[in-house]
Amino acid sequence: MKTDAAGAPGRRASLQKDAEKETPATEPLGQGEGLVWEEEEGRATLILTFTLRNARKAGLSKTAKVFETFEAGIHHLETRQAKKSKNTTDDLEFFVKCEVHNSDVSVLINSLKKVAEDVKTIREERVPWFPKKIRDLDKCHHLIAKYEPDLDHDHPDESIFLPGFGMYLNKPVRGDPLPRVEYTVQETATWREVYRKLSSLYPTHACKQYLDAFQQLEKCCGYQEDSIPQLQDVSRFLKGKTLQTGFQLRPAAGLLSPRDFLASLAFRVFQSTQYIRHSSSPMHSPEPDCCHELLGHVPMLADKEFAQFSQAIGLASLGSSDIEIEKLATLYWFTIEFGLCKQNGSIKAYGAGLLSSYGELVYALSNKPEHKPFDPKLTAVHPYQDQTFQPVYFVAENVEDAKAKLQKYALKIKKPFSLHYDPFTCSIEVLNTPQKVKNTLSQMKEELKNLCFDLENIF
Template structure:
């Protein structure tokens, strides 16, 4: 598609961004998950994440495409849960470009550029996290409105407000936390209620928009959360199965034996590559001994 238009931010907007940048950057080493910390320096190097510069979505989108196949698409504000999740199914993340008001840099009632770029982008550059987001989107294809809302709630309490166990403690991976100094500190404090991540429980939990969450959900890892969400997705009733085709960036409906046979053929090809790689690794280890 066409390049994302570049925005000329005002001095006031850049100063607001800078205030958020300074405060969050102090907290990340002790509050953000390892995967976030691994990508944060890359974004500063490759995409212009600096205190005195608001990065452009086009530069970030190109970076993400090379890392995980995700791209950014600008939007003016909130999308419906279905439209937003459908975007994730196509490995597209809808992203705002405006900056919160300078009178309150620590808070915004709607997702702004600070929320998207500080909160979401660093983890969309992580393959496991990107796949986690992608699979939540795929699970929404063909689902009922009720099930889409259940998936959106699971998304909210993981990708927006999730915690995980790392470094003998808790770290944040949710974008709503990683873009808010106050709630990031609150969520990891003893005052915040924390529960194990269970999609069947999470999907019935009320999402709070203008205050801190009543509780936060803790996963052992992204991979653990992804596996639990895969099992949860199997409980969603829909008339067909789907898969994403990365070659033409389309969603394919799997509804007959020919489709299944093609998937099996693709898997056989991947398995041959895996067996060949394992054999070479085994030979290399034997040779080193």
């Protein structure tokens, strides 16, 4: 469609003026009318259905003019013969998916009602905003505060508890890259005690992926008893040539909501703390500290399959409803934090909450708790315990199987679009039109073709 640049502003003003005289224009959209979702700030996507009488004569041109006037971007358009045709086959029903500025929604609908019949919009749940580029994570700072009066006065005063998620996050200077931290003699002593005791359990209690990565971290990142690794070095290792899992650490700007925390995982970014637990209780901490992040999470994030598993939870969270976010957060709890898996006829730990807690690691692999097979549908609604050891742990056949089941579960989360992550640009492509799906498929075919050429050259 071409837009008359000279006449459009005047016509739009005229239509707006006329619409303001009508009651429906200033009232909320009625039953069955609503926005589908917002793709860009200030822009809304609508799904419209309407009927045109004698469409091939004057009706079609008048309708087209309405869309042109409001500079609506047409994403999809279908026509079919009207079911209740009064006269001829020129009576058509239209299905249109279009994008328009938020402020023009009501006026466009009122204008359309003047030239068409049975104008309706299909109501779907509006999708919450979510980051589409890695830099958008700067906007993910929905902070939650919770006062913990029982904490010792010497407890790190920069930490805040994340309700229902079992996480504390610190607050470094906003925008600061991973700063290097000078740990005290007492903090280093606490790390030493935790490191010694946990590392003595890992050979018999940790999964193979963890053990392989831990060995590389000791070799390449200074993982040792008498020195606390710097997040900067560890993040560089995760993104580097050695493993190429693509994950990076990011100092949290404050307490993140479950939605914002999970969104970071979609971009392979892990929000991390930088303080050490209190020396009075080195074997247990109510909050994730450096021991939890460095000894629990990092080794598993260095495994490619587990990195994909973590990102899959993050991608599933983008645009999900609050109910689905709660389920995904519970899945995160029972897998990434407290997950178990089978290996060589035994049960091993891969969850960070277990691998950073001596007492619970021993308990989880004993015959005291109940072990259930991992099923995302059931696990997502199972109650969890954030004050003491879990009475129930979920056991995956292996990390690969857990990832496959999670991805299958994520496909059933209802959204009006699909998502594709581009690792080259670290951005999310919203696949909400056939053309976008075709473009993404074309890129994948090109990559596959290049891989086939590489394979031919090798052999």
